Amino acid sequence: MKKDSKGYLALVLHAHLPYVRHPEYEDFLEEDWFYEALTETYIPLIEMFNRFEEEGVDFHITMSLTPSLLSMMADPLLQYRYLRHLNRLIDLAGREIERTRWMPEFHELALMYHWKFTRARQVFLERYDSNLIPAFKHHQDRGNLEIITCGATHGFMPLMPNDKAARAQIMIAADHYEKHLGRRPRGIWLAECGYRPGVDEILKEAGIKYFFTDTHGILYGEPRPRHGVFAPVYCPGSAVAAFGRDRESSKQVWSAKEGYPGDFYYRDFYRDVGFDLDYDYIKPFLHPDGNRIHTGIKYYRITGAEEEKEVYRPSIAREKAADHAGNFMFNREKQVEHLAGLLGTKPIIVSPYDAELFGHWWYEGPDWIEFLLRKIHYDQDTIDTITPSEYLERHPMQQVVLPSMSSWGYKGYNEVWLEGSNDWIYPHLHIMADRMVELAGRYQDADGLLLRALNQAARELLLAQSSDWAFIMKTGTMVEYAHKRTKDHIGRFDRLYNDILASMINEKWLGEVENRDNIFPDIDYRVYA
Amino acid sequence: MKKSELRKMTKKDLLALAKKKRIAVSESMLKADIIDTVFGGLSKSTGKTRTKARTKVKAKAKTKARTKTKVKAKTRAKTKAKVKKKAEVKAETKAKQAPAPKTGWDNGRTIRQKAVAGKYELTAGPITMPPVESMEIPADYGVTRIVAMAKDPAWLFTYWEITAERFMQLEKKFKDDWTKCTMALRIYDRAAKDHFDMNISYEARAWYVGVTPGGRYQVAIGVITPGGKFVKIAESAIIETPRDRMSDRIDEQWVMPDDVYDRIFAASGGYEVVAGGGSAEMRKMLEARLEEQLSSEGVSSFGSGELMPEQKERGFRLRVATELILYGATEPDAKVTIQGKLVKLRRDGTFTARFALPDGTIDIPVTAVSGDRVEERTIDTDVKKKSSEKAPVIR
DSSP states (O other), rough: OOOSEEEEEEEEEEEEOOOOOOOOSSOGGGGGHHHHHIIIIIIIHHHHHHHHHEEEEEOOEEEEEEHHHHHHTTTTTHHHHHHHHHHHHHHHHHHHHHHHTHHHHHHHHHHHHHHHHHHIIIIIIITTTTTTTHHHHHHHHHHHHHEEETHHHHOOOOOOOOOHHHHHHHHHHHHHHHHHSSSOBEEEEGGOOOTTTTHHHHHHHOOEEEEOOOOOHHHOOOOEEETTTSSSOOOOOOOOOOEOOOOHHHHHHHHHTGGGGTTSSSBSSSSOOOHHHHHHHHHGGGGOOOBBBBOOOOOBBBBOOSSSSBBOOHHHHHHHEEEHHHHHHHHHHHHHHHHHHHSOOEEEEEEEEEEETTTBTTTHHHHHHHHHHHHHHSSSSEEEEHHHHHHHHHOOOOOOOOSSSSSSSGGGGGGGGTEEEEEEEGGHHHHHHHHHHHHHHOOOOOOOOHHHHHHHHHHHHHHTHHHHOEEEEEEEEHHHHHHHHHHHHHHEEEEHHHHHHHOOOHHHHHHHHHHHOOOOTTOOOOOOO | OOOHHHSSOOOHHHHHHHHTOOOOOOOTHHEEEEEEHHHHHHHHHHHHHHHHHHHHHHHHHHHHTTTSSHHHOOOHHHHHHHHHHHHHHHHHHHOOOOOOTTTTTTTSOOOOHHHHHHHHBBSSSOOOOOOOOOOOOOOOOOEEEEEEEETTTTTEEEEEEEEHHHHHHHHHHHHGGGGGGOOOOOOOHHETTTEEEEEEEEOOOEEEEEEOTTOOOEEEEEEEOOTTEEEEEEEEOOEEOSSOOOOOOOGGOOOOOOHHHHHHHHHHSSSOOSSOOOOOHHHHHHHHHHHHHHHHHEEEEEOOOOOOOOOOOOOOOOOOOOOOEEEOOOOTOOOOTTTTEEEEOOTSEEEEEEEEOOSSEEEEEEEEEEETSOEEEEEEEEEEEEOOOOOOOOO
């Protein structure tokens, strides 16, 4: 901690992917979401934490690792497939080194990719034996990283009226967290920052001390928040703390006008060798259906408005990332100084971002975070980085305010997940929740096949509740898959429900479904009772 | 109604009008505030509700048609074709990448919107995985119920199911009057102790209803008899719509001067200090700014061209690249180098190398040394490449 700091910066990275795992296929496109995030985001972040540890850089950062993401990280099939994926990439990068021999600028990039992929394999396989959870846990145990949880399957609370189903999302998540990280979670990232009054009561029951809302969740709270979003508030009754998102720091990264990731020298996301190179050459690295896909090898920079893109230069991009980190830090210092005068107390600036956007989409994002944390450590004394738990320990006295229902989605409420493209899912999701509660009430001491069927019904409900499906339907990217997943889980639940009531459980089919939708192996359906 | 007309009314009349139009105002508000609220409420209320509701009915009617298997197959094929078309267009747009001048992003979308879409971006082609198991989902559940949820401060979403048995009961009850009955939603405003009805068609399964922020609502579905009586079939739980502005309540223990509060609020809404000025007015301005930010910064409207049209440009493109494939054969135990770099031989002694070919002349010596190191052979290839682009012809 700095001696005379005037305020705090709480960086929050929300790491999440929906549970995508398809043993029934040899190769499955959407699993690439996870593999790409491992290579481009999670492993670079771990390496950054490791470097900080080696060099004695003090840093405090909060990161959610959602139960579905933790489950994928711990899954042997996905671990094996990730290695297969990496090996293919290393092979492709090796060929690219040869192919670009007469084009030095590209050659240098091919070497960089080859090195990065090889390095990722080394970290993943040799250092962590294919399971990255202990890597994150290590930095949590050292007191630099605070890992928080999220609804079991990223269920969106404002559209989940059944309180027992909402409770199950939280309780399962907290138990799952404890199993993988060795203690109870202190904080939670509510999926999409989606809060509705009452959720805090469930958090309290799970022993969770704080959550986040978007800016207006606090500003429109009741009564008026004395410190705006620059101090947390306690929810009345539950005394769970709510931290509001700071808009200024969020805008600096994401604004279309001044946002950092749009810099012309940063890597262009869309120009990928998967689309650019000769089909016969690239085909062995595509999926069996032969569609061109993003491979992760990208040679161009954003460049500007021109159609012609210029070749990416990593050294210049790195300098840009350093500049942007310096600019961000400078603005936080000014912001904190201004607010400290206004509030008469040390303000906390809460800056949450989707983790996967650093690295996967904004390729230089991890560099930017690293520069930022380094600079904060070495170059200034105005701000301290802090996690919400640490803040609450130091500043336990806060105002009591009931936050307003809100999310960080488009227009700030539920519209993204409830509109023409996806509203058809709710009649199903809601009755499934009601029926799961009904089953848990009716069968209190199930065992054998019935127990298995009841637990599987709970898994199907949870998987259907992932807010990702509604989100994807709305955004129009990979929609077919979101439809398929939603329908599969609705259909499987419906069959399980009817089979259970009729005492006609088909063990063979149940076994197949258990194998496919294997999330939360220790689930106990009684959580719905 | 114009704002100037509202200004001419007395506060009492304004309150009455607001009540009639179901716009939430309170007596403690200043007249100017009431005018603004009523004006805002009028411009977005009924007309919008209707259009929105209508499109909704259409959509839902379609969904229903889908349950007939024949229609279903057709619809599916259609959707697939549509998806395919969309994917093609998208591939083009992506490759084209025509961003706005200054930052390299089209102005319509924020970076976060594009970025979050990027999280799920994998391919531009249609996905053709054969289903291992395809599940049928129930069209309905045999439960008469109605559920309501807040979509945002101003809109409720409600859906319902009424079983065939329930309809039969009603038909029996009303006898000849049944055909003269109309279906309706009754929306109870539990805060204002008021309600209003909306007629709906029998085919409708869901509806969006315009309401006021920070309210408590309950929705019932039923029929209106020829005599005008509402007969309830099902009723939702009471739900709350979120507030879209600051709370009026001030915490006694945390009292502070209004202008200090406004400056904190301003900082929270975007770190812009607004000095002086009438408190209520400034707050309204800040609220409007926050609302504007909320509606522009979200993560929803990307990917789909209908929502945020890409810049209109011709989608035509041409890109040409040259690669050189060099292949040959020697004895399997020989060592082969291309430009001095060792090449891996296949088991039969053949080899292939592939290079991206830039403009200019390249000298490519290929050398093989026999396994016993006694003999060495070299073949030299000079390759010259020159490409040029002609000015485009627009017809």
